[in-house]
Amino acid sequence: MTLRLGLVSLLALAIAAPVAATPTARPARTGTEEAAETAVALLHAAVEAPRRISFVAQVQLLSIGSHGSTASIFRVEHRAPDLTRRWYLAPQNLYGDFTISRAHTTYAIDVRSRRVVVTPHDAFGLHFGWSRNLPLLVANYRPAIGPDDEVAGRPTDVVTLVNRYTGATTMRLWVDERTDLMLRREIYSSDGSVVLQMRFDAVRFTNAIPLATFTLPAHYERTAGPNREMPSNDPLHVMAVSGLAVRAPRYLPEGFTPVAADLDNVKGVRTLHVLYSDGLRTISLFENARGAAVDMSGYHPVSTTVGALSAQYVEDGPTTLLAWSQGALHFALVGDLNRDELERIAASLAQ
Amino acid sequence: MINEHPNITVLIDYVHRELIAEEDAAVHTHLAACEPCKGAYEEQARITERLRAHAYAEERDLPYAVVARVRERVAGQARVAWWQHLNLVFRPVVGLPVAAAFVLAALLGYSSLKPHAGAPTIAAAYYLDAHSALTNMATPFAQPAAVPASLQDSGKSATQTTAMGPTTIASE
Numbered sequence: 199m200t201l202r203l204g205l206v207s208l209l210a211l212a213i214a215a216p217v218a219a220t221p222t223a224r225p226a227r228t229g230t231e232e233a234a235e236t237a238v239a240l241l242h243a244a245v246e247a248p249r250r251i252s253f254v255a256q257v258q259l260l261s262i263g264s265h266g267s268t269a270s271i272f273r274v275e276h277r278a279p280d281l282t283r284r285w286y287l288a289p290q291n292l293y294g295d296f297t298i299s300r301a302h303t304t305y306a307i308d309v310r311s312r313r314v315v316v317t318p319h320d321a322f323g324l325h326f327g328w329s330r331n332l333p334l335l336v337a338n339y340r341p342a343i344g345p346d347d348e349v350a351g352r353p354t355d356v357v358t359l360v361n362r363y364t365g366a367t368t369m370r371l372w373v374d375e376r377t378d379l380m381l382r383r384e385i386y387s388s389d390g391s392v393v394l395q396m397r398f399d400a401v402r403f404t405n406a407i408p409l410a411t412f413t414l415p416a417h418y419e420r421t422a423g424p425n426r427e428m429p430s431n432d433p434l435h436v437m438a439v440s441g442l443a444v445r446a447p448r449y450l451p452e453g454f455t456p457v458a459a460d461l462d463n464v465k466g467v468r469t470l471h472v473l474y475s476d477g478l479r480t481i482s483l484f485e486n487a488r489g490a491a492v493d494m495s496g497y498h499p500v501s502t503t504v505g506a507l508s509a510q511y512v513e514d515g516p517t518t519l520l521a522w523s524q525g526a527l528h529f530a531l532v533g534d535l536n537r538d539e540l541e542r543i544a545a546s547l548a549q
Numbered sequence: 550m551i552n553e554h555p556n557i558t559v560l561i562d563y564v565h566r567e568l569i570a571e572e573d574a575a576v577h578t579h580l581a582a583c584e585p586c587k588g589a590y591e592e593q594a595r596i597t598e599r600l601r602a603h604a605y606a607e608e609r610d611l612p613y614a615v616v617a618r619v620r621e622r623v624a625g626q627a628r629v630a631w632w633q634h635l636n637l638v639f640r641p642v643v644g645l646p647v648a649a650a651f652v653l654a655a656l657l658g659y660s661s662l663k664p665h666a667g668a669p670t671i672a673a674a675y676y677l678d679a680h681s682a683l684t685n686m687a688t689p690f691a692q693p694a695a696v697p698a699s700l701q702d703s704g705k706s707a708t709q710t711t712a713m714g715p716t717t718i719a720s721e
Contacts, residue, residue, distance in 0.1 A: 245689045270696055281581065286696075295700055300577055302686060306700050315700075317682075332689045369690065383690070409581060414574040424675065429683055458687040462679065465669045473683045480688055482680035486671075493670035514677050521673075532680040 237341035237357050238332075243378035244357075244371060245329045249279040251377050255350075255401040256287075261394050263515035271399075277407045298412050305414055306423070314414055317423030330431070331457055335477025338362055338453035339369075347372055349381040350398045359478065363452040364388065368478055377403060388536065393516040433459035433472050440470045442487050443527070449546035450474060451539060454481070465490065481533030481543065492521035492530055504541060505548040511537060520544055554586050555579060557593075564593045 255274045261267060271288040280301040286292040298305045306315045344356040354372040361368050367390065372382035381401065385394040430436050436459035437444045446456075453476035462469045467490040472483045497512035502520070509522035520540050521530045524547075531544050555563065555576050562568050563576045580587045685691040 241689070268696075289696075292696060292700060297700075300581075308700060329689050331687060335689060371690070409578050413578065420573075424678060424682075429686055431687070458683055460683065464671050464675060467669060467671065469671070471679055471683065473680075473687055475684075475688055477688065478690060480680070480684040480691070482676070482683060484676055484679070488669070490669045490671050492673050492676065494673045497673055512673055517677060517680070519673055519676055521676075530676045532676050 233343055234341055237343045238336050240343070240355055240357050240373050240378070241335070241341060241371070242329065242332055244373045244380045245332060247374075247378040247380070248276060248282075251379050251403065252276055252278045252405050252407055253377075253379065253401055253403045254407065256399045258397045258399060259395075261515045262392060263517075264513060266515070268515055275407050275411050277409070277412065281409075281412045283411055298414065300412065304423075307415060307418065312415075312418045314418045314420045315423045316420060318428075331475065331477055333477075334453075334455065334457065334475065335359070338476040339478055344370075346375075349374075350401050352376070352381065352401070354381055361453075361476075366390070374401075387516070393534070429458045429460040429471075429473075431458055433457065436461060437470065437472065441468065442470050442485055444470065445485065445527070445529075445547045446472075447474075447483065447543045447546045449543055451476065451479075451535065451543075453477070454479075479534060481531060481535060481540070483547075484530040484532070486528050487526050488528075491523060491528055492519070494519075494521070502537075502541065504544040507548055509541075509544065511540075522548075524548055554583065557589070560586070560590055560593050564590065 253274070253276050255276075256271065257274055258269070258271050260269045269288070270286065270292070273285040273287065275283045275285075280299075282299045283296055284299075285296040286294065294309045296307050296309075298307070302318065304317045306317070307313075308315070338361065339359040340362050342358045342360065344358050347354050347356050349372045353375045355375055357371045357373060358367055359369040359371075360366065366388055367386055369386070370384045371380055373379070374381050379401070381398040383394070383396045384392050387393045433456035437446075440461055454474045455476075456472050457475045458473040460471050462471060464486075467486050467488040469484055469486045469490075472485075474481050474483065492510070494510060494512050497514070499510040499512050502509050502511055504520070504522045507522050507524055509520055511518055511520040513519075516534050517532060518535075518537050518540055519530060519532045520537070521528070522544065523529070529544070529547065531540050533540060535543075559568070559572070559576060563573060568576065580590055
């Protein structure tokens with residue numbers, strides 16, 4: 199761990215600078231500050247690692263919601279920078295199915311149906327999220343390095359992210375000491391319970407994964423998945439050209455800001471999608487003006503209110519979808535925040 | 550891997566996902582190893598995005614009056630004499646299901662049918678998937694879903710939140 203300090207400090211300063219800059223002169227760095235900068239550098243290295251590290255691994259993913267949880271186990275073959283194949287071992291009904299992701303396009307291969315579903319702009323492969331939003335994360339979360347640990351038999355550095363406003367530990371990462379690859383991650387709810395856990399059970403680093411691994415099977419029916427547009431990192435521009443009477447929430451949890459947006463045509467209905475984030479947590483606000491309400495069949499919708507308006511919500515694992523109408527405008531708010539918080543955001547739109 | 554460089558037509562088809570699976574995979578494999586072609590592909594992708602953005606900016610709805618006239622014209626063409634309506638309605642093959650539908654509607658109540666009248670609906674799953682996709686792209690530590698939505702769509706969902714079974718773990 200200590201060997202890494204010198205190597206990453208310069209990088210840490212570069213990343214943290216936009217966030218840490220204050221009008222007052224910075225005091226001399228303390229041990230705590232140095233540790234925080236090292237943690238920031240580790241975060242950056244962990245985000246970038248899949249772009250340069252190729253590996254084969256077995257991964258467990260567990261997502262825990264209020265009313266139930268989901269789990270999957272899959273083998274991952276990742277060839278840097280952006281080719282990833284997931285081969286499902288569990289759940290049983292997906293055994294043998296796999297996905298191939300290249301950059302931001304995902305091919306989902308349903309072996310039994312001999313079908314390939316192609317979804318553009320779906321970063322399903324690994325964590326390729328825009329690292330440009332890392333400063334936002336660091337602005338809202340205090341990174342701290344914990345005691346070293348082991349994952350899949352490899353020594354790791356543990357980084358904890360604590361919300362600067364609430365003091366709640368929100369995420370913990372286990373980063374491989376030698377490659378910077380994130381081998382384990384836990385996300386916690388506001389009450390401290392685990393809502394998501396990802397863990398590498400075994401990992402082998404190799405540069406010998408053949409390209410043929412990422413070839414699509416021949417003679418499979420090929421169908422188009424959701425026709426998503428390339429999202430923009432300039433949400434204000436997307437809102438301006440949307441042609442909709444755009445509503446922005448007057449209330450957002452501290453640290454949240456619009457970070458991305460896109461315009462989709464769903465069944466001929468132009469739908470504006472704006473993503474708000476504090477760098478770690480996200481909420482999506484959808485808006486359309488064509489009278490297209492949300493079809494919640496297949497879920498268990500519950501009635502609620504948004505201000506004085508009737509609304510409905512459904513829960514899908516840790517994610518909540520809240521939908522309501524106001525005049526001709528239809529809104530849907532999706533996020534992993536608790537429902538009270540989502541309703542408060544929604545009510546601020548309805549005012 | 551294809552040895553020849555794909556020409557511009559193939560690249561454009563690739564950008565628009567118009568190639569058959571084998572061709573798509575071959576071009577995809579080639580691009581991974583060929584910097585010049587990758588550059589040409591990225592240029593095409595940028596042009597496509599600009600065109601889409603422009604189309605969005607310029608897209609206009611038809612005036613309501615025009616839409617109304619079109620609908621009126623279509624309705625007029627479909628108009629038939631009243632006795633033809635009666636013949637159609639009282640045929641057993643039509644009349645029985647219609648009667649059954651009326652009974653069902655009376656049982657369920659008009660209000661439950663009202664949200665589906667006329668206006669399109671957008672599935673809740675669309676919103677959940679779109680949220681997940683954009684989160685994965687825009688935030689540095691997002692976690693892709695356990696299973697892609699497209700595999701869930703084929704009735705294999707591992708994300709049912711209520712049913713118990715080998716693929717589901719109760720949290721309580």
